[in-house]
Amino acid sequence: MSGKVTNGAGGSGDGGDGSEGTPELDAAFFARWMTAAADAVAREADRLTELDSAIGDSDHGGNMRRGFEAVREELGEEVPATPGAVLMTAGRKLVSTVGGASGPLYGTLLRRAGKALGSAERVSREELAGALRTGIDAVAQLGGAVAGDKTMLDALFPAVEALADSGGKDFEAARTAAEQGAEETVPLQARKGRASYLGERSIGHQDPGATSAALLVAALAEADTAVEPEGDADGTGSAQGGSGGSE
Amino acid sequence: MRMLINVPESVVPDALRGMAAAHPELTVDVDRRVVMRRDAPVDGKVALVSGGGSGHEPLHGGFVGPGMLDAACPGEIFTSPVPDQMVAAAAAVDSGEGVLFIVKNYTGDVLNFDMAAELAEDEGVRIGKVLVEDDVAVTDSTHTAGRRGTGATLFVEKIAGALAAEGAPLEQVEAVARQVAGSSRSFGVALSPCSTPAKGGPMFELPPGELELGVGIHGEPGRERRAMMTAGEIADFAVDAVLEDLQPEEPVLALVNGMGATPLLELYGFCGEVHRVLAERRIPVARTLVGNYVTSLDMAGASVTLCRADEELLRLWDAPVRTPGLRWGV
Numbered sequence: 001m002s003g004k005v006t007n008g009a010g011g012s013g014d015g016g017d018g019s020e021g022t023p024e025l026d027a028a029f030f031a032r033w034m035t036a037a038a039d040a041v042a043r044e045a046d047r048l049t050e051l052d053s054a055i056g057d058s059d060h061g062g063n064m065r066r067g068f069e070a071v072r073e074e075l076g077e078e079v080p081a082t083p084g085a086v087l088m089t090a091g092r093k094l095v096s097t098v099g100g101a102s103g104p105l106y107g108t109l110l111r112r113a114g115k116a117l118g119s120a121e122r123v124s125r126e127e128l129a130g131a132l133r134t135g136i137d138a139v140a141q142l143g144g145a146v147a148g149d150k151t152m153l154d155a156l157f158p159a160v161e162a163l164a165d166s167g168g169k170d171f172e173a174a175r176t177a178a179e180q181g182a183e184e185t186v187p188l189q190a191r192k193g194r195a196s197y198l199g200e201r202s203i204g205h206q207d208p209g210a211t212s213a214a215l216l217v218a219a220l221a222e223a224d225t226a227v228e229p230e231g232d233a234d235g236t237g238s239a240q241g242g243s244g245g246s247e
Numbered sequence: 248m249r250m251l252i253n254v255p256e257s258v259v260p261d262a263l264r265g266m267a268a269a270h271p272e273l274t275v276d277v278d279r280r281v282v283m284r285r286d287a288p289v290d291g292k293v294a295l296v297s298g299g300g301s302g303h304e305p306l307h308g309g310f311v312g313p314g315m316l317d318a319a320c321p322g323e324i325f326t327s328p329v330p331d332q333m334v335a336a337a338a339a340v341d342s343g344e345g346v347l348f349i350v351k352n353y354t355g356d357v358l359n360f361d362m363a364a365e366l367a368e369d370e371g372v373r374i375g376k377v378l379v380e381d382d383v384a385v386t387d388s389t390h391t392a393g394r395r396g397t398g399a400t401l402f403v404e405k406i407a408g409a410l411a412a413e414g415a416p417l418e419q420v421e422a423v424a425r426q427v428a429g430s431s432r433s434f435g436v437a438l439s440p441c442s443t444p445a446k447g448g449p450m451f452e453l454p455p456g457e458l459e460l461g462v463g464i465h466g467e468p469g470r471e472r473r474a475m476m477t478a479g480e481i482a483d484f485a486v487d488a489v490l491e492d493l494q495p496e497e498p499v500l501a502l503v504n505g506m507g508a509t510p511l512l513e514l515y516g517f518c519g520e521v522h523r524v525l526a527e528r529r530i531p532v533a534r535t536l537v538g539n540y541v542t543s544l545d546m547a548g549a550s551v552t553l554c555r556a557d558e559e560l561l562r563l564w565d566a567p568v569r570t571p572g573l574r575w576g577v
Contacts, residue, residue: 053446057325057326057465059323059325059445063326095329095330096329099329100359102355103355103359104359104362192354194465196392197469
């Protein structure tokens with residue numbers, strides 16, 4: 001079963017337990033992730049805009065909603081054959097529709113993660129974690145930001161750490177870490193993006209980018225607990241697998 | 248807040264349809280969101296492409312035409328355009344002589360234009376790039392995204408556009424654009440906040456009786472908030488802030504720019520004060536432009552942009568230009 005463990009980008013090489021590297025996640029899972037993200041962004045768009053109006057220019061919710069609705073539409077027409085292709089398609093769509101800094105940054109996150117997954121038809125959770133790390137590093141490089149700059153990275157870094165700590169398995173831990181990371185941007189002073197012009201006045205507000213990034217991570221956990229259409233993907237150890245209620 | 252719109256979602260395409268109706272000399276692609284010279288590509292000419300969030304009109308679409316831009320890419324309100332727009336624009340206006348991207352220094356604009364440059368180059372278009380970062384209200388430091396691009400964009404687009412119209416090669420057009428960007432500095436003030444259609448109300452709070460010194464063109468804060476000042480006091484503060492950074496030894500080009508909701512009567516009054524301060528500092532003013540050119544929706548206030556201008560820059564400034572927002576000599 002675990003014979004096809006390709007060495008994802010991370011190459012962390014920690015000796016996992018039995019289910020290490022089972023390639024259980026298929027393109028449908030990744031499409032569910034993107035759809036769940038679109039749902040979350042649509043649901044929270046007003047809140048994102050509200051947060052953005054405090055330290056930005058009040059358009060983050062609208063821009064992200066426009067982008068993820070376009071992703072939903074694209075994937076609704078045809079789901080690409082591989083996990084990597086799903087993420088690359090979604091990333092390209094975000095670049096083409098979001099605008100602002102968020103378009104290139106979220107687009108790069110998904111495109112680079114998708115590229116790291118290669119052309120495998122199924123990937124393991126570890127590989128997903130490694131690919132996310134690759135995507136997040138690319139975002140950091142593109143935006144020139146580091147942890148603590150009050151950006152989306154303050155949600156993404158802790159999420160991918162939590163994911164790595166569990167050998168890529170614990171999406172719920174990643175969600176919690178991302179949400180906590182986003183909340184912890186409140187006392188920070190922005191050093192990148194438009195909020196940086198506020199200087200000390202950016203302190204006391206939660207970063208909208210970190211908040212939308214946490215939604216993307218939460219959607220990963222939601223995709224994991226959602227019902228699979230044809231639950232044949234063995235779903236080895238994941239206790240949450242196929243737990244019913246799709247919403 | 249009452250706005251002369253249909254629905255907030257369609258403000259940008261609605262305005263583009265209106266531009267198309269008013270300016271048959273332009274090609275306005277409403278779906279792809281590109282405004283172009285109808286006669287593009289112009290044989291043997293380097294093309295200039297700019298763009299940015301909407302809400303700063305006439306920048307950039309209003310500066311498309313002979314002697315200035317070949318194409319402009321309007322984004323959503325205060326949101327940078329997407330790479331597809333600039334790639335489409337570059338492909339449409341390139342005559343084979345190359346394309347200069349004029350980019351204001353905001354994270355989103357920089358990232359989207361960079362991606363577009365890469366894609367356009369893949370398609371065989373030669374791309375030059377100039378970054379406009381003239382706003383002295385925020386310092387260029389590692390603690391911010393750097394200086395913002397504001398009023399100097401007009402100087403760059405006009406002067407580089409004039410040189411391109413003379414048939415200069417891409418390297419020269421890019422060099423003069425950089426020279427203008429490097430020789431220009433700005434400082435703005437807000438007397439009232441702006442309101443975006445999506446929000447339907449003010450983007451930030453500015454208590455009555457106060458002004459924001461060093462405001463950006465998206466209502467971003469600058470240096471400090473103070474009790475309301477007179478036009479003369481504001482001119483002293485703004486011009487000194489610019490001069491501190493610019494230290495001109497040549498005459499200057501001056502732009503006294505309205506933010507959108509300040510009447511021309513007030514702008515001319517302010518312009519008189521700007522000239523008074525410059526005279527006191529013994530800086531000769533070679534040319535002055537007054538009006539609403541780089542705006543921030545319905546914000547009240549003004550900005551001052553000064554550019555150290557040698558004879559060549561002045562010659563290019565005086566060259567003919569024919570666009571919806573700026574026209575002379577034709």
